[in-house]
Each structure stands twice: as structure tokens, then as C-alpha cells.
Amino acid sequence: MTNESNRADGASLLIRIIQHGTLLAVLLGLWEYAARSGWVDATFVGQPSGIAQFLWSNVVVSPKLWIELGWTLLGTLASFVLGSVAALLTGLLFVTMPRLERFVDPYLSAINAMPRIALAPLFILWFGLGVSSKIAIGFSLVFFIVLSSTVAGMRGLNQDHLTLTRTLGAKPSQMFLFVTLPGAVPVIFSGLRLGLIYAMLGVVGGEIIAAEHGLGQTLAYLGSTFNMNGVMGVLLILSLLGMGVIWSMTAIEKRLLHWQ
Amino acid sequence: MAAIHSISHFPSAHAPTASPADVNLPAPNIAIEINKLELAFGERKVIDGVSLDIPEGQFLSIVGPSGCGKTTILNLLAGLIDAPHLGTLRLGGAAPRLGDARIAYMLARDSLLPWRTALQNASYGMQIRGVPPKTREARARDLLRRVGLAGFEDIYPKHLSHGMRQRCALARTFALDAPFLLMDEPFGALDAQTKLQLEELLVDLWQQERRTVVFITHDLAEAIAISDRVVVMSARPGRIVADLKIDLPRPRSVRDLQKQPHFHELYARIWQTLEQGWRHSDDQ
Numbered sequence: 001m002t003n004e005s006n007r008a009d010g011a012s013l014l015i016r017i018i019q020h021g022t023l024l025a026v027l028l029g030l031w032e033y034a035a036r037s038g039w040v041d042a043t044f045v046g047q048p049s050g051i052a053q054f055l056w057s058n059v060v061v062s063p064k065l066w067i068e069l070g071w072t073l074l075g076t077l078a079s080f081v082l083g084s085v086a087a088l089l090t091g092l093l094f095v096t097m098p099r100l101e102r103f104v105d106p107y108l109s110a111i112n113a114m115p116r117i118a119l120a121p122l123f124i125l126w127f128g129l130g131v132s133s134k135i136a137i138g139f140s141l142v143f144f145i146v147l148s149s150t151v152a153g154m155r156g157l158n159q160d161h162l163t164l165t166r167t168l169g170a171k172p173s174q175m176f177l178f179v180t181l182p183g184a185v186p187v188i189f190s191g192l193r194l195g196l197i198y199a200m201l202g203v204v205g206g207e208i209i210a211a212e213h214g215l216g217q218t219l220a221y222l223g224s225t226f227n228m229n230g231v232m233g234v235l236l237i238l239s240l241l242g243m244g245v246i247w248s249m250t251a252i253e254k255r256l257l258h259w260q
Numbered sequence: 261m262a263a264i265h266s267i268s269h270f271p272s273a274h275a276p277t278a279s280p281a282d283v284n285l286p287a288p289n290i291a292i293e294i295n296k297l298e299l300a301f302g303e304r305k306v307i308d309g310v311s312l313d314i315p316e317g318q319f320l321s322i323v324g325p326s327g328c329g330k331t332t333i334l335n336l337l338a339g340l341i342d343a344p345h346l347g348t349l350r351l352g353g354a355a356p357r358l359g360d361a362r363i364a365y366m367l368a369r370d371s372l373l374p375w376r377t378a379l380q381n382a383s384y385g386m387q388i389r390g391v392p393p394k395t396r397e398a399r400a401r402d403l404l405r406r407v408g409l410a411g412f413e414d415i416y417p418k419h420l421s422h423g424m425r426q427r428c429a430l431a432r433t434f435a436l437d438a439p440f441l442l443m444d445e446p447f448g449a450l451d452a453q454t455k456l457q458l459e460e461l462l463v464d465l466w467q468q469e470r471r472t473v474v475f476i477t478h479d480l481a482e483a484i485a486i487s488d489r490v491v492v493m494s495a496r497p498g499r500i501v502a503d504l505k506i507d508l509p510r511p512r513s514v515r516d517l518q519k520q521p522h523f524h525e526l527y528a529r530i531w532q533t534l535e536q537g538w539r540h541s542d543d544q
Contacts, residue, residue, distance in 0.1 A: 158371070160367050160369050160371035161371055161373060163340065163365075163367060163371070164365070164367060164371045165388065166340070166358055166359065167338055167339075167340065167358065167359065167363065167365035168359065168365075168384075168385050168388040168389060169358070169359025169360065169361060169388065169389065170359070170388045174388055178373070178384070178387075178388070179373070182373070182375045183373075183375075185375075257375075259374055259375045259376075259416045259418065260374070260418070
């Protein structure tokens with residue numbers, strides 16, 4: 001029975017691979033044909049063979065794109081970690097001191113309402129062309145997203161859990177470790193997932209505006225030199241990177257929240 | 261207070277029988293003492309002069325319509341609410357204090373932590389109260405076995421039925437080395453069949469390890485079946501309208517009681533007395 005259903009799963013997977021492979025092959029073939037025969041201008045949309053050639057020479061032959069990817073990843077992870085930790089601590093402070101939260105709320109709302117990428121010129125001036133300014137932009141996005149989910153998660157705790165734990169005479173540290181933190185994790189996690197995606201957005205956006213390194217900088221350079229095959233290649237890498245980020249967050253979440 | 265049938269104390273191994281007149285004497289065996297309790301939330305009087313002495317090891321139920329203040333009394337005893345009130349409450353001679361290690365409190369809902377397995381939930385109370393890991397695991401395993409959850413130690417609450425979850429909560433409550441059990445309608449949300457099983461289980465556990473129990477319920481039949489003594493309260497403002505000794509023999513089985521005419525007669529008699537009492541208090 002299990003063997004049979006496994007075989008059925010395997011077969012349907014194979015069928016799906018063939019279906020998607022066929023679709024992609026047809027689309028890419030059409031694109032290539034259209035570019036070669038002059039239906040579309042390859043200067044503006046590139047062509048699959050050119051994209052493959054670009055990726056081959058910059059990913060396999062020379063490690064250029066790997067190095068740029070490294071800079072982007074560094075900026076993304078650093079801004080994500082710093083922003084999340086700061087937001088978790090601030091969220092905890094807000095939950096323990098609601099009056100403080102009410103006091104600073106208008107200021108936070110004002111900053112949060114600002115399109116953060118508009119701060120990029122300021123951050124680049126303050127922190128330079130290097131990765132620090134990208135981390136600052138990413139941080140400014142991650143912080144608010146994770147902060148609001150942290151506060152929501154800690155406010156939305158099950159009242160019965162709190163009552164029970166209080167009757168048991170829990171110390172504040174026990175309350176935090178045994179109830180507040182694990183109870184808030186599911187909501188915090190949805191904020192972290194979004195925060196990671198926005199960290200990447202902030203970093204790549206900052207790199208496009210002004211930078212020495214990174215996939216965003218590469219993208220801006222290739223675009224300004226009309227290397228459309230290069231632009232398409234970098235976009236492909238960025239979307240794969242984004243998918244990888246989401247996939248790894250899901251894997252961590254599944255592990256951490258296996259009780260759900 | 262219209263006490264229609266006052267019974268205060270019972271003969272027990274440690275204590276002489278006391279009559280209602282003696283209740284003000286400092287008897288060493290009084291575990292929980294409530295004296296002339298009055299409480300109002302704003303203009304609304306919730307509890308109007310409740311006095312109750314609960315001897316050590318007694319299983320006492322408080323029955324009453326919703327809003328009669330029975331849960332408020334329990335929460336005052338647990339130190340969960342600190343509303344200004346008249347009169348005094350004493351547990352083992354001391355004022356109620358939230359987190360008192362002598363108290364085990366059980367809520368209407370199971371309040372199991374979903375990120376902990378049944379075993380981890382059963383040992384949760386002990387963990388908070390600083391019982392060493394080996395001791396608490398052994399105790400939690402023993403309790404889970406006694407509530408019929410052997411083999412479910414590593415299961416998360418999500419995969420347990422309502423009845424099983426409340427069994428696990430019972431294990432967590434009894435795992436605590438606390439002489440006072442305060443229970444707030446713990447079986448109120450269960451279906452009739454499961455409720456009966458859980459009542460049976462509670463009585464069983466209690467008969468093995470006697471503690472002073474205050475059990476809040478709105479179900480008179482449940483109160484009679486499991487308790488030594490049933491205190492009936494009136495609608496708001498809450499007053500004690502009856503204080504009844506339940507002389508069904510111990511050890512008893514809640515499920516067997518359902519088949520005994522004696523139990524149903526007792527229930528009918530108490531119900532009749534109550535109706536008279538309510539009529540009486542309406543006249544006042």
C-alpha cells in the first residue's frame with residue numbers, strides 16, 4: 001500500500017517535472033527565437049543564450065557573482081540579526097512598560113510611515129558606500145516589522161497560561177522563558193519571515209542607489225551599460241536567493257514550531 | 261444568610277466534631293477559614309457575608325448560579341484577585357498569597373502549554389516550583405499513568421482529546437505537593453460521559469492522597485457525587501443558602517453512584533430543600 005502510493009507519488013513528480021520542463025523549454029525557445037529573428041529587440045530584453053553565457057562566465061568561470069552575492073548576503077543577514085534582536089528587546093520593554101510604548105508610539109509610527117528607502121541617501125552619507133549603510137537601511141525595515149509582531153505576539157498570550165503560571169508562583173524570568181517567549185514565537189516568526197525578505201529588499205535597494213559591491217550594485221552597473229543579459233542573469237539569481245531565504249525560514253519554523 | 265440546613269464539621273481522625281456554635285474557636289484542624297466575607301465591584305455587591313470553615317482533608321464543593329461570586333471566592337483564596345473586601349480569609353492560618361506553594365489551582369480549561377508534551381505539561385507545576393528534574397519526571401510519569409495517560413507521555417496536547425487534556429491537567433495539579441486544591445469548574449466544558457469519567461478519576465486520586473479541596477461547580481449532582489460537603493450559594497449578591505453534609509460512604513465511585521437509588525433520592529431531597537430555601541430567601 002505504502003509502496004504503491006510512493007510509486008504513485010514518484011510518478012506524479014516525474015510527470016510534473018516533465019510538464020514544467022516542457023513549459024519552460026517552450027517559453028525560452030520562443031524568447032530565443034523571437035530575439036534572433038528580430039521580433040523583439042535583444043538590447044532591451046536580452047536572450048536566453050546570452051543570459052546562460054553571462055552566468056557561465058560570471059558564476060562558473062570567474063567567481064565574480066559569488067563574491068557580490070556574498071556582500072549582499074552579509075548585509076542581509078547582519079541587518080536581519082541586528083534588527084530582530086533590537087526589535088525583540090524593544091518589544092519586551094514595551095510589553096513590560098506599556099506607558100513607555102504609549103509615549104513613544106507617535107514617533108515610531110511617524111518613522112514607520114516613512115518610505116524607508118528614502119532614508120538611503122542619508123544613510124549612505126552617514127555610513128559610507130560600504131556594507132554599513134546597507135545594513136542601516138535593512139535594519140530600519142526589519143526593526144519595525146519584527147517589533148510589531150513581537151508586541152502582538154506577547155500581547156496575544158493565552159490568559160489561562162498566564163493565570164496558571166501565576167498561581168504556581170513563577171518568577172518573572174520563568175514567566176518569560178516558559179510562557180511569554182514560546183507563546184509569542186508563532187506570531188514573532190511570521191514577523192521574522194517578513195523581516196528577512198525586507199532586509200534583502202533594503203540591502204539590494206541600497207546597493208542599487210550607491211555601493212561598491214553587492215548584487216544590487218552589479219545590477220545597476222549592468223543596467224546602465226545596457227547589458228540586458230547580465231541584468232536578467234542577476235535578477236534570476238536574486239529570485240533564487242529570495243526563494244532560498246523563504247525556504248530556509250520555513251525549515252527553521254517547522255523545526256521550532258513542530259508542536260503546532 | 262438563610263442557612264436552611266447547617267452542617268459545619270465532620271468527625272475525622274484528627275479532630276473532634278464541632279457544632280456550628282464553636283466555629284469561632286481556633287480549631288487546629290481548620291485548613292481554610294472564611295469569615296464574614298463581603299465584596300463589591302463598584303456599586304454592585306458580589307459577595308454578601310460569607311463565612312465558611314473548611315477542615316483539613318475535606319472535599320468541599322461550592323454550587324451556585326453563575327455570577328453568584330463562587331469563582332470570586334476561589335480566586336480570593338488563590339490570591340489571584342486582590343480586590344478590597346471586608347472580612348478575612350485564611351489558608352492554614354495565613355492570608356492568601358498568589359503563588360503560595362501550598363496551593364494547587366486548576367482552571368476550567370486545561371491550560372496545557374501546547375509546546376510541551378503531556379509529560380512536560382504534567383511536570384510543569386513542579387518545574388516552576390523548583391522540584392529537581394529526576395524527581396519531577398518520576399512523579400509526572402506516575403501521575404500520567406494514574407490518570408490513564410500511560411503511553412501518551414511524548415504526545416503534544418494538539419493530538420489529545422478534551423478529556424485526555426483535562427486528565428493531563430489533573431496530573432499536573434496532583435503532581436504538586438500542595439495541601440490545598442482550588443478547582444474552578446474543571447469539568448464544566450466536558451460532555452456528560454467524559455465528565456463522569458473525570459469526576460471518578462478526581463475522586464480516586466483524592467481518596468489516594470487526601471487534600472483540602474474547594475471545588476467550584478454549577479452542577480449540583482456533580483457536587484453531591486464527589487464531595488464530603490456541599491455549600492450552596494444564592495444568586496448575586498452571593499450568600500450561603502445551604503451547607504450540606506454528604507454522608508455517602510467513602511471510598512465511593514461516582515459511576516456506581518449513578519446506579520444507586522440512594523444517590524438520586526439524596527439529590528431530589530437536596531433539590532427540594534434548596535427550592536424551599538430559595539422561596540424562603542425570596543420572601544425576605
